[in-house]
Amino acid sequence: MSGAVGPAPALRVTWLGHSTVVLDLRAADGRTARLVTDPLLGRHAGLLRRRGERPDEEAWRHADAALVSHLHHDHAELRSLRLLGDVPVLAARANARWLRDKGLRGVGLDGAWHEPAGHGTAGHGTAGPGGGQGAGHGAGAGRWHEGDWYDVAGVQVRLTPAVHGHRPMPHRPNAAAGHLVRAAPGGSGGPGGGPTVWAVGDTERSTALSRVRDLAGGRVDVALVPVSGWGPRLSGGHLGPVQAAELCAEVGARVAIPVHWGTLHAPGGRHLPPGWMDHAGAAFAAALRRTAPEARAVVLRPGGTWEEEWSGEWSGEWSGEGSGENDS
Numbered sequence: 001m002s003g004a005v006g007p008a009p010a011l012r013v014t015w016l017g018h019s020t021v022v023l024d025l026r027a028a029d030g031r032t033a034r035l036v037t038d039p040l041l042g043r044h045a046g047l048l049r050r051r052g053e054r055p056d057e058e059a060w061r062h063a064d065a066a067l068v069s070h071l072h073h074d075h076a077e078l079r080s081l082r083l084l085g086d087v088p089v090l091a092a093r094a095n096a097r098w099l100r101d102k103g104l105r106g107v108g109l110d111g112a113w114h115e116p117a118g119h120g121t122a123g124h125g126t127a128g129p130g131g132g133q134g135a136g137h138g139a140g141a142g143r144w145h146e147g148d149w150y151d152v153a154g155v156q157v158r159l160t161p162a163v164h165g166h167r168p169m170p171h172r173p174n175a176a177a178g179h180l181v182r183a184a185p186g187g188s189g190g191p192g193g194g195p196t197v198w199a200v201g202d203t204e205r206s207t208a209l210s211r212v213r214d215l216a217g218g219r220v221d222v223a224l225v226p227v228s229g230w231g232p233r234l235s236g237g238h239l240g241p242v243q244a245a246e247l248c249a250e251v252g253a254r255v256a257i258p259v260h261w262g263t264l265h266a267p268g269g270r271h272l273p274p275g276w277m278d279h280a281g282a283a284f285a286a287a288l289r290r291t292a293p294e295a296r297a298v299v300l301r302p303g304g305t306w307e308e309e310w311s312g313e314w315s316g317e318w319s320g321e322g323s324g325e326n327d328s
Contacts, residue, residue: 009307010183010194013222016041016055017263017302019075021224022063023197027154027183035155035181036060037067037199037224041080046073048230048264051277052302059303063087064153069201070164070176071095074230074264078102090150090157092175110147111159111177146215149182156184160212162203164237176237177201180216195221195308198253202226202260204237205247213251222308223253226260228280232273241280245287248295255296255308258284263302 012024019038026032043054063084068076068091081089081104088107089099099106149156157179164176178201183194196216200223203209213220227244234240239247241258248256261280270277285297298306 009309011197011222011308012305013197013224013257013298013300013307014059014305015257015259015300015302016059017050017052018045018230019069019202019226019260020055020060021199021257021259022060023181023199025155025181025183025197026194028185028194029154031154033065033153033155034060034063035065035067035152035157036063036084037179038069038075038201039066039080039084040074040077041083042077045077045264047267048074049267049270050264051262051270056303060084065090065157067091067157067179067181067199068095068099069162069178069199070174071098071169071172072167072202075202076172078104088152090152090179092159092173092177094173094175098173107150109150109157109159109177111161146211151184154184156182158215160198160201160215161206161208162201163206163208164202164204167235167237176203178203178212180212182216197222197224198251199224200226200239200247202238204239205243209247210250216251220251220253222255222257223248223251224257224259225253225284227258227284228261230264231266231269232276241283242287242291244284245291248288249292253292253295255298256284256288257298257300257306 010026014022018040020040021037023035024032041055041060043050065087066081066084066089068089086105088105090107090109091099093108096106096108147159149158160178160180162176162178168174179199180196182196196219198212198220225244225248226239227241229238258281262277281299285299288295288297300306
């Protein structure tokens, strides 16, 4: 994808279901870089069932890189990652080492969690020193030490904090993080030459997340924010629709696209209780209107796309167009 030159929107967002999003971002040199977040490209994720068809291959082919937030099976599905080919898989350092052991091109990004005196470091699922596991404690104790931007295919990526340690895995590292994506400096329109996208990753609310706007250079244009889970009851380490809206308000996100909803379910659990899989997207849009009326929610269906042009500087005016969306 990175070699293609021609007319393209500054940003195209295609949601393939759950936490899988294809980001086509125009780089400063005119190329379009394609990044895929937490690729889940098959019919199912382990025991979890996918509602609807598997994603269309044309939507994710020719990816330049994958972004993996953590190693739960519905976010680091090895068969799906291998379908992308020999592309860099950007993750916290401990997770990248594990991915390399599985034959993938894991690239460890810096982003260290520093604990204040008296706090332990076990089992809390944030990216810790060296990209390993640190202590989030839900309340955001400690501080996040930012790593550098990493260049890939004309765009830049860096990690953001996440607190997702409710169900630690004994056989995989438990580091968790989000990702910031922007065009590499050199074009017009702000520090990244275009819109800045935050792929939040699975997390609960934490004061550590208040650092994200600074990590983004003062501006979060588009947030890909999880708003539910794969069951009607939300476990720890996740955001519900209201919490997700509050987080978007806190970081000043200008456009928010809900993910991690309406896609996966346990066997036999799709209709219990009735309608639970369809609720979270609309509930998030309503909560965002109450919490951050200046922001815009774009609620996609799996396979739906939203596009945005970029005028060269932030004007506050969006002209997004897309398919499969319920723009709120």
